[in-house]
Amino acid sequence: MSLVDKVLRSVKSDVVRTFVSDKEADRRYELCFGNKEFYPCDSLNKKNGKCRECGCPMDKKVNYDTIATRKVRCPLNKW
16 A cells, blocks of 8 residues: 555545435445345345445445545446
8 A cells, every 4th residue: 555545544534535426326325235126236245234345335335436536436347
């Protein structure tokens, strides 16, 4: 991890995090957790709500567009 990454991770500010719209966050949430039309993602650990592929807490990750200048995306390219 670079020094820049370490500094940016230590900053608890919206300056280094950007967010998607509520509509997009809802769409992502449904792709991960499922809805009336389809089942939850097979990679979702239903006990702790984390993705088995990347280890991220999905209830939070679905809201982010970027974190520390890195684009946030699904490791399975679902969003």
